[in-house]
Amino acid sequence: xxxxxxxxxxxxxxxxxxxxxxxxxxxxxxxxxxxxxxxxxxxxxxxxxxxxxxxxxxxxxxxxxxxxxxxxxxxxxxxxxxxxxxxxxxxxxxxxxxxxxxxxxxxxxxxxxxxxxxxxxxxxxxxxxxxxxxxxxxxxxxxxxxxxxxxxxxxxxxxxxxxxxxxxxxxxxxxxxxxxxxxxxxxxxxxxxxxxxxxxxxxxxxxxxxxxxxxxxxxxxxxxxxxxxxxxxxxxxxxxxxxxxxxxxxxxxxxxxxxxxxxxxxxxxxxxxxxxxxxxxxxxxxxxxxxxxxxxxxxxxxxxxxxxxxxxxxxxxxxxxxxxxxxxxxxxxxxxxxxxxxxxxxxxxxxxxxxxxxxxxxxxxxxxxxxxxxxxxxxxxxxxxxxxxxxxxxxxxxxxxxxxxxxxxxxxxxxxxxxxxxxxxxxxxxxxxxxxxxxxxxxxxxxxxxxxxxxxxxxxxxxxxxx
Numbered sequence: 001x002x003x004x005x006x007x008x009x010x011x012x013x014x015x016x017x018x019x020x021x022x023x024x025x026x027x028x029x030x031x032x033x034x035x036x037x038x039x040x041x042x043x044x045x046x047x048x049x050x051x052x053x054x055x056x057x058x059x060x061x062x063x064x065x066x067x068x069x070x071x072x073x074x075x076x077x078x079x080x081x082x083x084x085x086x087x088x089x090x091x092x093x094x095x096x097x098x099x100x101x102x103x104x105x106x107x108x109x110x111x112x113x114x115x116x117x118x119x120x121x122x123x124x125x126x127x128x129x130x131x132x133x134x135x136x137x138x139x140x141x142x143x144x145x146x147x148x149x150x151x152x153x154x155x156x157x158x159x160x161x162x163x164x165x166x167x168x169x170x171x172x173x174x175x176x177x178x179x180x181x182x183x184x185x186x187x188x189x190x191x192x193x194x195x196x197x198x199x200x201x202x203x204x205x206x207x208x209x210x211x212x213x214x215x216x217x218x219x220x221x222x223x224x225x226x227x228x229x230x231x232x233x234x235x236x237x238x239x240x241x242x243x244x245x246x247x248x249x250x251x252x253x254x255x256x257x258x259x260x261x262x263x264x265x266x267x268x269x270x271x272x273x274x275x276x277x278x279x280x281x282x283x284x285x286x287x288x289x290x291x292x293x294x295x296x297x298x299x300x301x302x303x304x305x306x307x308x309x310x311x312x313x314x315x316x317x318x319x320x321x322x323x324x325x326x327x328x329x330x331x332x333x334x335x336x337x338x339x340x341x342x343x344x345x346x347x348x349x350x351x352x353x354x355x356x357x358x359x360x361x362x363x364x365x366x367x368x369x370x371x372x373x374x375x376x377x378x379x380x381x382x383x384x385x386x387x388x389x390x391x392x393x394x395x396x397x398x399x400x401x402x403x404x405x406x407x408x409x410x411x412x413x414x415x416x417x418x419x420x421x422x423x424x425x426x427x428x429x430x431x432x433x434x435x436x437x438x439x440x441x442x443x444x445x446x447x448x449x450x451x452x453x454x455x456x457x458x459x460x461x462x463x464x465x466x467x
Contacts, residue, residue, distance in 0.1 A: 047256040047276040048269060050214040051319050052183070052194050056223040056312060061092045061184055064135060064222060065100030071180050073133035076104040077126060079146040080137045081112060083349050089186045089227045090137050097135075105129055107149075110142045112350050113337060113357065115201040119148045120160065126153035134181040136218070139239070140190030140357065143183045144198035147216040151198075154178045163211045165442045168202055173267045174215035183218040186227040188297070188310040189239030189358050191246060191318020193221030196271045199357075201338050207436045208334030212271040217322075223315055225308035232347035233298050237414050238358035240294040240310055244410075245361045246317035247287040250279050250324035252372055252379050253446045272325025274446055282320035284386070289313035291387050298414060327447035328368045332459065333360035335436025336420065343423045355423050362411065363420055366404035367462035371455065373400025375448035408466055419465040430460045 055063070068076055076097065080090050085108040097104050107125050111118035126134075126149035136146035152158060155176045161169040183193035192198075196217035199210040231239070256274035263269040289309050296306035337360045340353045348354055373380040377399035384403040385391045387410060394402050417423055425433070434456045437444065444451065451459075 042262045043258050043260045044256055044262045044269070044273070046269075047273045047278075047323065048214075048266070049278050049323050050196060050217060050271070051322065052218045052221045054194065054221045054223060054315055056225075056315075058226050058308070059224065060222050061089065061224045061227070062096050064093050064182055064184065065096035065098075065102050067182060067220060068097065068102045068133055068135070068180075069100045071133060073102060073180070075129070075131050076102055076133045076135060077107055077129055077131040077146075077149070078104050078135045078137065079107045079110055079122065079142055079149070081110040081142055082108055084108075084138050084142070084186060087230055089184065089224075089230065093135060093137050093184060104135075105131075110138060110145045112139075112141050112348065113201060113354060114141050114145050114199075115203050116160065117203060119145060119200050122146070122149040123152040123160075126150065127156055129153075131179065133179055135184065136181065137184045137186065139185065139187035140192040140199070143185065143190065143192035143218070144200065144210075146181060146183070147192075147198040147218070148200070148211060150178050150181050151211065151216050163213065164202075165210055165212055167441060168205065168207070168209045168439050169211075174213040175267070178215060180219040182220045182222060184222045184224065184227070185311070185314065187231060187235060187239045188228055188307065188314040189242035191243070191314045191316075191322065193218055193223065194315050194318035195322035197322065205436075205439070206335070206338045207439055208338050209439065210442070212442060214271055221315065223311055225304065225311045228297075228307035228311050229301065229304065231301075231307075233301065234345060234347035235356075236307070236310070237294075237298045237416070238345070238356040239314070240290060240297065240358065241362035241416075242358035243286055243310065243314050243317045244290050244294070245329045245358075245365060246321040246326060247283040247290065248365070248369065248383055249326035249329055250275060250317070250321035251283040251287070251383060252369070252376055252448060253324050253327050254448050256324075259446070270325075270442070271322065272442060272446060273323060275324045279320040279324035282316045283324070284382075286313045286317035286320060287383060287386050289316070295414060325446045326443050328372065328444060328451070328459070329361045329365050331440035331444040331447075332364045332368070332433070332437050332456070333357065334440055335433045336360040336363065336423075336425070338436060339429065339432055341424045359417070359423070362407075362416070363423070363466070364459060364463040366407045366466060367459045369407070370400035370404045370462075371451070371459060372448050373403065412467055416466070418467050419463055420460065421464045425464065427461065427464065430457050433460050
């Protein structure tokens with residue numbers, strides 16, 4: 001790595017660290033009692049855990065037909081994408097439906113990294129089909145598309161933006177009953193089988209946004225590690241980076257009792273509530289698995305033990321972030337994905353430019369955690385140690401830099417592209433990337449440190465090169 005580039009990265013990270021506000025308002029500790037937030041609004045005093053039922057085991061997909069039979073399903077929609085429709089995971093699911101006498105229709109036009117247009121196409125299919133249950137076989141794109149189809153087919157008179165998160169949509173709470181949805185994840189990243197979140201590109205604004213409500217979480221997640229053997233190496237790596245950042249972000253997010261405003265009714269308490277004692281357990285456990293197994297899972301496609309553990313880690317992190325939320329890595333990732341020009345990731349068989357979600361998230365992680373570490377340095381240092389750093393002589397004020405260095409080494413070992421520049425961005429793109437981050441308040445407001453547009457610009461600049 002060029003010495004000048006290394007010095008530039010180190011300089012930018014130090015600038016971010018020094019910029020931390022030390023005033024009493026922003027230097028709160030994790031144990032601060034509930035009270036008034038800086039804006040004067042009352043902060044929340046409670047958190048709620050919501051998670052899908054989960055069943056884990058090699059070959060468990062074969063049970064999906066029996067589950068639908070037990071539910072009394074008579075007209076099922078099976079959603080997947082074009083690539084997966086030809087692979088064993090979908091075939092196993094269909095065989096189970098046929099064997100158990102379940103009538104079903106296949107929708108295989110899910111878009112990898114869905115858009116509002118691809119969501120609408122699936123929604124129209126679901127509304128016309130009048131289905132009484134859904135099965136999603138695929139990665140996060142398939143599970144999220146199926147959640148949206150179920151929601152709007154169950155609420156046919158709603159406008160599309162009614163349930164989309166503010167400020168892009170209206171963020172209305174979901175009060176209609178939905179049909180059962182069984183999710184069968186085939187990647188080890190999104191944890192979407194456990195969460196009430198569906199993410200898509202809103203093409204009009206060229207930003208990613210989403211729908212977030214406990215009501216749309218799957219009824220059941222069937223986590224079958226046999227499906228992980230069909231993943232190419234870069235898909236395993238990028239999926240694993242999503243798990244890594246889910247765990248890191250939910251563990252370092254603003255604590256739930258500091259989040260404002262306090263909801264006037266429980267139905268308006270957001271799905272992403274801030275870090276909390278239950279989510280913390282899942283996040284840390286997922287992080288330990290990532291540290292132990294991700295490199296093995298990437299390097300050896302036949303390592304069923306490593307790939308099985310990563311499949312579970314995805315669900316564990318999903319339980320954590322699905323209730324605590326994520327923050328800046330994810331908030332900044334949405335324009336990185338949405339503004340992609342020509343970059344096409346290796347191992348992804350798609351016909352459009354694509355920065356895979358996990359890659360778009362992890363590329364900013366060294367800069368982000370340098371920036372946020374001033375708030376909860378102990379948590380940042382703890383995660384660095386789990387990821388392999390020797391922290392015995394580390395000063396607590398260096399927690400962010402140590403975690404950033406640990407992440408850079410981790411990414412270098414897994415042959416990750418050298419920053420945003422390597423996926424097609426330059427300094428000239430920073431204003432557009434910042435503009436695309438600003439609407440992501442659903443997640444950016446959960447960062448433990450408030451951030452200005454200048455802060456975001458500095459974070460993007462520091463992420464142009466990693467090594």
